[in-house]
Amino acid sequence: MTTTVIKGGTIVTADLTYKADVKIEGGVIVEIGPNLSGDTVLDAVGCYVMPGGIDPHVHLEMPFMGTYSADNFESGTRAGLSGGTTMVVDFCLPGPDQSLLDALTMWDNKTSRATADYSFHMAITGWNERIFDEMKTVVQDKGINTFKHFMAYKGALMVNDDEMFASFQRCTELGALPLVHAENGDVVASMTAKLLAEGNNGPEAHAYSRPPEVEGEATNRAIMLADMAGVPLYVVHTSCEQAHEAIRRARQKGMRVYGEPLIQHLTLDESEYFNKDWDHAARRVMSPPFRNKQHQDSLWAGLQSGSLSVVATDHCAFTTEQKRFGLDSFAKIPNGTGGLEDRMPMLWTYGVATGRLTMNEFVAVTSTNIAKILNIYPKKGAVLVGADADLVVWDAKRSKTISAKTQQSSIDYNVFEGKEVTGLPRYTLTRGYVAIEEGAVKTREGHGKFVHREPFTAVNKALSTWKELVAPRKVERTGIPATGV
Numbered sequence: 077m078t079t080t081v082i083k084g085g086t087i088v089t090a091d092l093t094y095k096a097d098v099k100i101e102g103g104v105i106v107e108i109g110p111n112l113s114g115d116t117v118l119d120a121v122g123c124y125v126m127p128g129g130i131d132p133h134v135h136l137e138m139p140f141m142g143t144y145s146a147d148n149f150e151s152g153t154r155a156g157l158s159g160g161t162t163m164v165v166d167f168c169l170p171g172p173d174q175s176l177l178d179a180l181t182m183w184d185n186k187t188s189r190a191t192a193d194y195s196f197h198m199a200i201t202g203w204n205e206r207i208f209d210e211m212k213t214v215v216q217d218k219g220i221n222t223f224k225h226f227m228a229y230k231g232a233l234m235v236n237d238d239e240m241f242a243s244f245q246r247c248t249e250l251g252a253l254p255l256v257h258a259e260n261g262d263v264v265a266s267m268t269a270k271l272l273a274e275g276n277n278g279p280e281a282h283a284y285s286r287p288p289e290v291e292g293e294a295t296n297r298a299i300m301l302a303d304m305a306g307v308p309l310y311v312v313h314t315s316c317e318q319a320h321e322a323i324r325r326a327r328q329k330g331m332r333v334y335g336e337p338l339i340q341h342l343t344l345d346e347s348e349y350f351n352k353d354w355d356h357a358a359r360r361v362m363s364p365p366f367r368n369k370q371h372q373d374s375l376w377a378g379l380q381s382g383s384l385s386v387v388a389t390d391h392c393a394f395t396t397e398q399k400r401f402g403l404d405s406f407a408k409i410p411n412g413t414g415g416l417e418d419r420m421p422m423l424w425t426y427g428v429a430t431g432r433l434t435m436n437e438f439v440a441v442t443s444t445n446i447a448k449i450l451n452i453y454p455k456k457g458a459v460l461v462g463a464d465a466d467l468v469v470w471d472a473k474r475s476k477t478i479s480a481k482t483q484q485s486s487i488d489y490n491v492f493e494g495k496e497v498t499g500l501p502r503y504t505l506t507r508g509y510v511a512i513e514e515g516a517v518k519t520r521e522g523h524g525k526f527v528h529r530e531p532f533t534a535v536n537k538a539l540s541t542w543k544e545l546v547a548p549r550k551v552e553r554t555g556i557p558a559t560g561v
């Protein structure tokens with residue numbers, strides 16, 4: 077078997093920075109040390125060698141709001157690799173009354189052209205005995221240990237508290253981790269109707285219909301339900317202080333709750349919605365919406381202090397033409413933005429280069445933390461012997477101006493258009509294959525493989541042991557007074 081050596085670089089992991097070469101054979105790391113040699117040598121002098129990024133929140137070819145998100149598993153994973161992301165996790169969304177397993181077959185069928193590894197979260201969009209039963213198959217046979225719950229999108233993907241609580245309890249039994257999109261869907265529906273009735277139909281009203289309180293309330297509710305079910309919780313796209321506060325408080329009380337801010341919320345603010353150009357504003361419509369600077373500061377602080385764990389993208393890209401479905405009503409603008417290609421360079425530029433994050437924290441929040449949360453560490457998220465050679469050779473001096481004209485995503489704009497980023501891959505390797513080389517795209521369609529994820533043991537077991545210890549117990553009494561005396 078041929079070998080590849082990444083030579084002369086500085087390895088940066090979530091907890092270490094040191095000079096060493098990395099030798100790869102058969103798609104995995106086989107040796108780390110000085111003066112290694114191999115059949116192919118990749119020059120990493122002056123660069124950092126880091127675990128490839130993992131984006132745990134993407135929607136490729138997602139059926140949503142009467143259309144499909146524009147990037148598929150080929151263009152989406154190609155965009156990811158181009159920016160240093162070597163694995164994505166998409167969401168399998170069963171339709172009303174659809175079997176989870178049938179939905180999974182549909183999602184499997186979308187992936188044949190994936191250029192990087194991927195996995196799925198399974199969405200729970202209703203509740204019945206079949207879902208209860210199939211969750212076990214999903215976890216034990218299909219390699220999926222995460223279940224997503226939408227607390228918003230009333231009349232579509234949304235589940236109610238009783239359904240969500242039942243699913244959380246099932247997650248406890250199965251060693252699975254529930255995820256929530258935390259916005260109060262009833263309140264959003266009511267505010268949307270009011271805004272439209274008052275003639276507020278532009279994209280800016282999307283933000284008015286989903287204030288931070290809507291997110292804070294739902295985040296807190298989900299945390300309380302998870303605590304009562306005795307299960308950890310992962311909150312996707314945490315965008316504001318109210319939601320962050322709920323997560324912070326829960327973590328201080330010892331609860332295992334993970335928060336995931338998006339690169340968009342960290343770097344773009346609500347002023348985008350007041351742009352006079354309808355297309356500009358509509359292209360940035362996503363849920364939750366962009367917030368103000370105070371909320372952004374809160375998210376950065378969360379990443380620094382560890383109360384927030386992961387930076388994702390929620391990549392769900394719609395073309396301008398698709399966004400125009402909502403010309404007469406913001407409620408019909410497909411929700412979602414792109415970001416897969418830009419997450420790592422944007423976070424490096426606005427995080428590491430500004431001193432807000434260390435390089436090791438960068439690796440933690442783009443790769444290692446989520447690998448641990450998803451139970452795929454150290455196969456992914458690590459530079460260790462035996463780990464998959466999903467690696468990025470990061471050139472902190474390489475720069476570019478983000479532009480839709482040169483991006484990999486198939487849409488016709490980029491929400492980060494015009495931003496100067498410094499810090500880009502020199503090479504991106506997916507299981508040892510060099511897919512990106514000095515900006516040249518050499519991705520291989522069909523190279524990407526499904527990443528099987530085993531159920532959780534440690535945290536779920538600890539929580540259920542504790543729950544059992546403090547479970548309600550009937551007090552056996554003697555000398556009970558006779559009735560009627």
Ligand SMILES: NC(=O)NCCC(=O)O
Pocket residue numbers: 135257361362363364390392411412413
């Ligand atoms: N976030 C968004 O606006 N679109 C994608 C679906 C979701 O994650 O809520």
Ligand SMILES: [Zn+2]
Pocket residue numbers: 257312313363364
């Ligand atoms: Zn969402």
Ligand SMILES: [Zn+2]
Pocket residue numbers: 133134135390392
């Ligand atoms: Zn999403």
